[in-house]
Amino acid sequence: xxxxxxxxxxxxxxxxxxxxxxxxxAIHLPSLARLTDILQVRHIMxxxxxxAESVAGRVGARFSTSMEELLADPDVDIVxxxxxxxxxxxxxIASCRAxxxxxxxxxxxxxxxxxxxxxxxxxxxxxxxxxxxAMHTFDPGWLxxxxxxxxxxxxxxxxxxxxxxxxxxxxxxxATEIVGRIPMPERDASGPEVTKAMLRxxxxxxxxxxxxxxxxxxxDFASVEVLHAEVxxxxxxxxxxRAGAVAIELRAAMNATWEPAWVFEAIGxxxxxxxxxxxxxxxxxxxxxxxxxxxKTLFLGPYGHNGYEGEWRxxxxxxxxxxxxxxxxxxxxxxxxxxxxADAAVSLVDAGTTGATAAEEVSA
Numbered sequence: 001x002x003x004x005x006x007x008x009x010x011x012x013x014x015x016x017x018x019x020x021x022x023x024x025x026a027i028h029l030p031s032l033a034r035l036t037d038i039l040q041v042r043h044i045m046x047x048x049x050x051x052a053e054s055v056a057g058r059v060g061a062r063f064s065t066s067m068e069e070l071l072a073d074p075d076v077d078i079v080x081x082x083x084x085x086x087x088x089x090x091x092x093i094a095s096c097r098a099x100x101x102x103x104x105x106x107x108x109x110x111x112x113x114x115x116x117x118x119x120x121x122x123x124x125x126x127x128x129x130x131x132x133x134a135m136h137t138f139d140p141g142w143l144x145x146x147x148x149x150x151x152x153x154x155x156x157x158x159x160x161x162x163x164x165x166x167x168x169x170x171x172x173x174x175a176t177e178i179v180g181r182i183p184m185p186e187r188d189a190s191g192p193e194v195t196k197a198m199l200r201x202x203x204x205x206x207x208x209x210x211x212x213x214x215x216x217x218x219x220d221f222a223s224v225e226v227l228h229a230e231v232x233x234x235x236x237x238x239x240x241x242r243a244g245a246v247a248i249e250l251r252a253a254m255n256a257t258w259e260p261a262w263v264f265e266a267i268g269x270x271x272x273x274x275x276x277x278x279x280x281x282x283x284x285x286x287x288x289x290x291x292x293x294x295x296k297t298l299f300l301g302p303y304g305h306n307g308y309e310g311e312w313r314x315x316x317x318x319x320x321x322x323x324x325x326x327x328x329x330x331x332x333x334x335x336x337x338x339x340x341x342a343d344a345a346v347s348l349v350d351a352g353t354t355g356a357t358a359a360e361e362v363s364a
Contacts, residue, residue, distance in 0.1 A: 012037065012038055012039055012040040013039050013040070013077040013078055013101070013316055013320070014042035014043075014075040014076050014077045014078070015032060015039055015040065015041045015042060015043075015076065015077070016041075016042060016043040016044075016070045016071075016073060016078070016080070017041065017043070017045065017079075017080045017082055018045050018070060018079065018081050018087075018091055019045070019046060019081065019082035019084075020045070020046035020048075020051050020052055020056075021051075023082050023106065024044075024055065024080075024082045025055055026281050027280060027281060028082065028308070028312075029055070030283055031306075031308045031309045031312055032312060034305070034309060035312055035313070035316070038313075038316045039078070039316055041056075041061045042061050042062065042073065042076050043056075043061055043063070043064065043075065043076050044056035044059075044061050044062070044063045044064075045063070045065065045066065045067060045069070045070040046063075046065065047065055048065075049063075052064065052065060067094065071094060071095060071098040076100065077100060077101045077319050078100065078101060078103070078316075078319050079091075079095040079100050079102075079103050080103075080104040080105075080106075081095065081105040081106060081109075082106050085106075085108055085111065088105055088106070088108065088109050088110065088111075089109070089110045089111070089115045089116075089118070091105075092105050092119050092130060093118070093119060096123055096126040097122065097126060099126075099128075100128060101318070101319035101320075102128065102131070102318045103128060103129070103130045103131070104130075104131050104133060104311065104315055105130060105132055105133065107132055107133050107134060107204075107208050108132075108204055108335055108338065109130070109132045109331065109335065110335055113332060113335065113336045113339070116331065116332045116335050117332060120328035120331070120332060123328065129318040129325035130325065130331070131311055131314060131318070131325060131326065132326070132331055132335075133311065134208070134209060134211075134212045134334065135209065135280070135306070135307030135308045135310070135311055136209055136212070136213055136264075136277060136287070136307050137212050137213065137307070137326075138310030138311040138313075138314055139286050139287045139307035139310055140286040140287075140303035140305065140310060141275060141277070141286040141287030141288055141289045141301035141302060142213065142275060142287060142289070142307070143310075144289060144303070145273055145275060145291060146216075148291055148298060149271070149291055150271070151271075152217075152268055152271050152272075152291070153216060153219075153266075155269050155270060155271065156217040156246060156268045157246060157267065157269065158246070158248075158249075158265075158267040159214050159217055159246060159249070159264075159265065159266050160248075160249045160251070160264070160267075161207065161210040161213075161214065161248075161249070161250050161251070161252075161263075161264050161265075162249075162252075162263045162264075162265075163251065163252040163253070163263075164252075164253050164255075164259075164262075165252075165253075165254050165260045165262070165279055166256065166260065192349050192352075195231055195349050196346045196349045196350070198231045198235070199229055199231060199237060199239075199342065199345045199349065200342045200345070200346055202231070202235070202236065202237035202239075202252060203237070203250075203338060203341050203345060204339075204342055206237075206252050207239070207250050207252065207338070207341070208338045209280075210250075210264055211334060211337055211338050212330075212334045214248060214337075215243075215333065215334060217246060217266045218243035218244060218246040218248065220243060220245070220246075221243045221244070221333070221337050221340075223243075223244070224241060224242070224243055224337070224340045225241055225242045226239060226241045226341060226344035226345050226347075227240045227241055227242065229344075229345035229348050229349075232251075232253050234254065235254040235255075236252045236253035236254055236255075237252055237345075238250075238251050239251075239341065239345055241341060241344070243337075250341075260282075261276070262276065262278070263275070263276055263277075264277065270294075271291065271292060272293075273289065273290070273291050273292075274292075275288070275289045275290075276288050278302075278306055280308070284306070285301075285303060285304055285305065285306060286301050286302045286303040286304070286305060286306055286307070286310075287302065288300070288301040288302045
């Protein structure tokens with residue numbers, strides 16, 4: 001049975017969140033707290049009833065341990081899917097079929113290209129728009145740079161994404177008091193299976209934030225060559241690849257550093273872009289961008305909100321019937337790009353090579 005929302009024109013839209021873990025507690029709830037004129041949290045679901053009740057109590061929302069109960073709630077207009085990634089595809093499809101106005105799914109929204117295509121078909125069938133939580137694509141600093149960079153994408157030959165962060169729990173504890181945190185198990189950091197899991201997790205959990213930005217400058221992504229892939233302990237990666245004629249460097253380290261940095265660069269023969277993003281758990285406004293061209297530097301930002309708040313503003317627009325969601329083709333190709341890099345990096349480990357080349361074809 002499909003229940004439609006009882007949203008009244010002009011009233012804040014109701015938000016339901018599937019999964020009440022650290023991302024919900026330390027990122028989404030603080031972002032939504034700044035947007036109560038247009039969005040209000042109505043329902044929190046988590047499989048742990050104590051966590052669901054505690055987190056819902058912070059915002060005066062209902063709580064449950066059942067996806068079906070949340071989706072049947074007529075006060076929920078927008079569903080945010082913040083559960084473990086293996087549940088994403090089924091929950092996106094169920095949210096669309098429940099007659100909601102818009103869906104936000106944390107990355108990755110699917111685990112295969114086929115799964116993503118199935119989600120796209122259901123979104124088209126039901127008319128429910130979907131946003132994937134690649135927050136940097138909604139950051140005002142990125143959007144301002146995109147509007148100002150002119151012909152930069154056509155001349156870019158090198159892209160760098162460099163991320164240096166303390167472990168997530170350190171940021172989370174700055175942002176809020178996390179309830180129900182599950183400690184990470186101790187594990188042997190040696191052996192090929194661990195290396196493969198760390199590389200795949202690094203690409204699909206961290207690099208994936210910037211891969212939609214990379215693809216903006218590397219449209220010829222149907223054949224990805226990973227030239228080198230290694231893990232950086234305790235968590236991180238160094239991956240070199242090519243997408244068409246563009247050289248790409250992906251680097252990340254999570255360690256005991258006190259000063260985080262998240263930098264994206266796109267370099268061409270006659271112009272270059274640098275963007276400094278705020279770390280995910282720091283609610284400190286937008287990225288700041290620099291575009292260097294003709295011996296001059298254009299500075300853009302920072303602006304008053306970050307990409308997480310930007311994606312919620314976009315969701316409100318979509319739920320109200322204004323604005324355009326990202327195309328299904330864009331979301332599918334972004335996912336396929338990430339999967340191809342992860343698969344090719346892992347294949348280097350399987351081959352027992354260091355610095356060798358692995359190619360992964362992407363279905364166009």
